[in-house]
Amino acid sequence: MNDLQEKPEVKKEREAKDDGRYIIFYTFEDEKD
Amino acid sequence: MNQLRWDPTLREWVAYATHRQDRTFLPPAEYCPLCPTRPGGFPTEVPREHYDIVVFENRFPSFTPNAPEPDEGGSVLTPTAPGRGICEVVLYSDDHAATLATMSERRIGNLIEVWADRYEELGASEEVDYVFIFENKGEAIGVTLHHPHGQIYGYPFIPPRPAKELEAAREYRSQNENRCLHCDLLSQEHEDARRILTKGEHFTAFIPFYAHFPFEAHVYSRRCAPSLADLEAAERRDLASVLKRLLGGYDSLFGFSLPYMMVMHQAPTDDENYHGIAHFHIEFYPPNRTADKLKYLAGSETGAGAYIMDVLPERSAETLRGKIESQ
Numbered sequence: 001m002n003d004l005q006e007k008p009e010v011k012k013e014r015e016a017k018d019d020g021r022y023i024i025f026y027t028f029e030d031e032k033d
Numbered sequence: 034m035n036q037l038r039w040d041p042t043l044r045e046w047v048a049y050a051t052h053r054q055d056r057t058f059l060p061p062a063e064y065c066p067l068c069p070t071r072p073g074g075f076p077t078e079v080p081r082e083h084y085d086i087v088v089f090e091n092r093f094p095s096f097t098p099n100a101p102e103p104d105e106g107g108s109v110l111t112p113t114a115p116g117r118g119i120c121e122v123v124l125y126s127d128d129h130a131a132t133l134a135t136m137s138e139r140r141i142g143n144l145i146e147v148w149a150d151r152y153e154e155l156g157a158s159e160e161v162d163y164v165f166i167f168e169n170k171g172e173a174i175g176v177t178l179h180h181p182h183g184q185i186y187g188y189p190f191i192p193p194r195p196a197k198e199l200e201a202a203r204e205y206r207s208q209n210e211n212r213c214l215h216c217d218l219l220s221q222e223h224e225d226a227r228r229i230l231t232k233g234e235h236f237t238a239f240i241p242f243y244a245h246f247p248f249e250a251h252v253y254s255r256r257c258a259p260s261l262a263d264l265e266a267a268e269r270r271d272l273a274s275v276l277k278r279l280l281g282g283y284d285s286l287f288g289f290s291l292p293y294m295m296v297m298h299q300a301p302t303d304d305e306n307y308h309g310i311a312h313f314h315i316e317f318y319p320p321n322r323t324a325d326k327l328k329y330l331a332g333s334e335t336g337a338g339a340y341i342m343d344v345l346p347e348r349s350a351e352t353l354r355g356k357i358e359s360q
Contacts, residue, residue, distance in 0.1 A: 006266055007146060007266045008143055012150070017080075017089070021090035022090055023079070023087060023088070025081070025087055026086040026087070026147050028086075028146075030139060031139070031143065
């Protein structure tokens with residue numbers, strides 16, 4: 001659990017779909033526990 | 034085909050996106066295109082087995098970055114323009130049955146981080162003048178997919194309702210010693226207190242004095258922040274907490290997951306200065322006036338633009354506040 005005064009740590013991964021559209025995955029460190 | 038046509042009688046653009054007629058409509062849960070792609074299952078929009086929060090370009094966009102010049106040229110009176118902009122889908126969770134109301138405060142907080150990131154990234158695009166973050170929830174609102182998700186439209190213009198609000202705020206500021214219209218409205222609500230629903234350290238939820246829907250709620254930043262991107266970490270966390278309480282109250286109102294439209298009003302991204310004019314806030318418009326009766330936008334509302342209400346905001350606020358406090 002992150003400190004409430006801090007922004008959560010996030011991993012942002014941008015990928016291309018088969019039809020060329022983009023998709024972005026946001027994965028949060030504080031969601032792992 | 035993405036095309037804009039100008040309505041000179043109302044002085045506003047109408048967007049045409051004819052390919053949207055064929056979009057996926059209420060598929061069974063096992064064929065939800067917004068769920069993760071399961072091993073051996075059909076490929077959904079998301080090529081992973083699990084995810085936290087996902088954003089992708091809408092397959093059926095109302096606006097697209099590469100929209101060509103329209104075949105229909107229009108006229109001087111009724112010009113046309115390419116429907117250039119961006120439309121994104123935001124998946125709140127990989128749990129098909131979840132709703133924003135049932136999610137943890139932490140997940141709502143993380144979603145706010147994503148919304149802020151999209152506001153900044155889309156707002157930096159040349160073709161986007163207004164980043165509009167919204168959610169349509171429930172079949173009563175016309176949703177075509179039940180999976181918990183919202184949308185973001187990057188409009189190539191400032192849409193009429195926010196434009197009208199900004200114009201009112203600009204005029205108020207010029208006539209009232211540079212005061213912010215929304216700050217003064219919020220002060221009035223705090224002083225009156227009858228329509229306050231719940232307060233956090235940095236945000237307040239209330240039913241406005243002039244509500245257009247029986248259980249319409251506005252969530253205002255107490256600080257005059259123009260956009261999500263201007264909010265500090267503590268403010269974003271407090272917003273998550275206030276939203277969680279408000280949404281829990283909504284679902285307690287009639288004993289079912291309440292349909293609503295949720296929209297965010299914030300500063301346009303057309304490089305003008307909106308400090309003291311744009312004041313970040315979220316508006317909720319649930320259509321229900323009772324458990325089994327809806328508020329329709331009928332003749333007066335749609336044709337005349339004049340809302341007729343059956344219930345006073347003070348009465349609705351008392352009911353909803355009671356539900357929020359008894360959670």
